[in-house]
């Protein structure tokens with residue numbers, strides 16, 4: 001496990017952005033997994049800015065997100081599809097067939113999960129996953145307690161997050177919301193993982209996840225077992241390391 005602690009939030013954003021750009025330049029048909037959330041907005045903007053100023057060939061790059069919300073419209077501003085499209089896939093002009101996302105609406109999410117994995121496998125599997133860290137140690141939407149052998153599935157949402165989504169959408173109260181997320185096993189099969197976190201509120205969880213025991217109570221702790229994993233932090237998130 002390699003640990004990189006950046007001096008400032010800005011240095012973190014730039015460093016993380018260049019990890020993505022470097023992967024694209026090194027392997028022009030790379031399959032790259034992203035994460036949504038506050039941690040990644042600025043780094044995606046930097047990737048898009050660099051691309052606008054110094055365009056390079058992205059016609060064979062595949063992008064996907066580690067998870068997606070279920071049972072709400074794809075056009076909802078908080079869907080992972082819409083966020084990744086607006087933040088990075090759109091600005092880079094990634095061909096739509098190379099932007100692999102499960103649908104947000106389906107009668108059969110188990111099938112969608114299999115299809116999502118199948119599409120990634122057909123492209124040679126994921127080369128890189130920029131992996132966000134939840135406040136409770138979740139990765140993707142795999143909440144504490146999720147078995148490490150879990151394969152891409154629909155997980156219940158964290159209750160606070162679900163409450164926010166319900167406030168922001170017109171989804172009827174009886175509709176069950178969830179998140180289709182790559183399973184922990186699938187995430188671990190990625191060739192390179194970069195666990196990313198910034199800000200003081202993540203410091204305690206970063207310490208537990210990377211210095212504590214590997215336990216399903218903290219899904220992110222499994223990255224300690226990955227053979228090619230970098231922990232990329234800003235000074236605040238790395239304060240207890």
Ligand code: GLP
Pocket residue numbers: 035036037038039040066067131132133134135139140141
């Ligand atoms: C959500 C996403 C995760 C993301 C996490 C961190 O739960 N489903 O993929 O890693 O948020 O979010 P933030 O960066 O806003 O702290």
